[in-house]
Amino acid sequence: MARRLPVYLLLDCSESMVGNPLDLVNAGVHSLLSALKRDPQSMETVFVSIITFDTKARVVAPLTEVFAVHPPLLSAHPGTALGAALTLVQDSIKREVRKTTPSLKGDYKPLIFILTDGVPTDEWRGPAKSLKGVEPKIANIYAIGCGDEVDFTAMREITDNCIYLKGLTPSNIKDLFIWLSASVQYQSVSVNPDQLVSLDKIPLKKGMELVRPDNIPKPSEKPRLFFHILCSRKRNHFLARYAYSPETGFYQPGESLPLPEDFFSEGKAKGAPIDTSELEDAPTCPFCGGNDFAACPRCGTVFCLHVGDTQVDCPSCSAHIRFKADGDGPPLIIDGSQG
Ligand SMILES: [Zn+2]
Ligand SMILES: [Zn+2]
Incomplete structure (x- = not known):
């Protein structure tokens, strides 16, 4: 039986990936698989598994020969359960990768690529330690952190091979997946x-940088903020995104994104609290054009409003809420997430 090279892709599908970044990753996975399918050596030895993580971690494609991998379109959910993904990949390796025995050469050491753009929301240190701290190592691992909100000091607890991708732009993501398929192909030949091919052979693309221990990029002190707003008219959810503006000293709203219907299908991971006194202006509701928001004092749901609304029924629990005419209430603390 031929020895296989198992490749595990661990992909962050948290809310910060909603919209364009996730579309780009979906296209990237597709192009990676097409490239491997065109390569005879990869067709023979490479087996691919895809694990996603957000509210929880799940295997969306179990370890399969390249030509038979058909991953579903990835969709986003709240949270960044990196710890759960690290546990799941170790369980998968135990179950799927053939061990060497006196009579049989087992599979090559698996190759793991972790792609993330934010901060884990679950306990990840334990699973990271059992992945990195055990000799001989069970896998060769690359951790690729996208954007300036990734904590590479934390990522280095998972692997010494950390790559900083400067922003989730279309060309960066495209290049990343080209590099990824080149690394897999080099590894297979x-x-x-079992030994990770040196980066001299597979040079990093523009926009990618190896994280060196003496020059670890610092995560942004003011990461982007995300929270969900329920449209009080149409009862659909959208994602409000805020970025810090050093000029004003406040967070400014970015584009609001309608959330897919299955966004909360895995639950509603409780995010970090956001103090609304740090926010300037309200995002515009993409469903009804409402340009303000409030939180229900009874159930905590954050919902959209139109400036000038003096009363509204909470779209979640139907509580009847009145507002003071001037509209300037005390600052709210609402659930959100960072990174
Ligand atoms: Zn609305
Ligand atoms: Zn309510």
């Missing part, structure tokens, strides 16, 4: 596929 290397003299000793």
